[in-house]
Amino acid sequence: MKKIIVVLAILVTTVTFAQNKNAKASLEVDGVCMMCKERIEKAAIRTKGVKSAIWNVKTHELKLIFDERKTNLETISKKVASVGHDTKTIKATDEAYNSVHPCCKYRDKTVVDDHDN
Numbered sequence: 001m002k003k004i005i006v007v008l009a010i011l012v013t014t015v016t017f018a019q020n021k022n023a024k025a026s027l028e029v030d031g032v033c034m035m036c037k038e039r040i041e042k043a044a045i046r047t048k049g050v051k052s053a054i055w056n057v058k059t060h061e062l063k064l065i066f067d068e069r070k071t072n073l074e075t076i077s078k079k080v081a082s083v084g085h086d087t088k089t090i091k092a093t094d095e096a097y098n099s100v101h102p103c104c105k106y107r108d109k110t111v112v113d114d115h116d117n
Helices: 002-017 034-045 073-082 094-098 109-116
Strands: 023-028 050-055 061-066
Touching: 023 073, 034 050, 034 061, 034 073, 061 073
Parallel strands: none
Antiparallel strands: 023 061, 050 061
């Protein structure tokens, strides 16, 4: 009986802590144009463990496929913020934001309005 309980405990622990090597998730990332798209996707894909990163200019959704054993959403968000783009959880530093091209200043209402026209 003890052996069965031990085996079940190990099995439950293994299943609980198993991580997906093809996890799918999405993040909301601020940006306004195709230059932003390239910068955001490049930052995400250069994060160890990220297999796919596709950002939609209209919806601001970054769709990801990544290995949970190597990275997580917080790490990916930090990498994206480091190139100047805010996510819901992590805001880019002023220095990083100021490094983006003037047409990519998504915090500036006039720039955003120009891209909507």
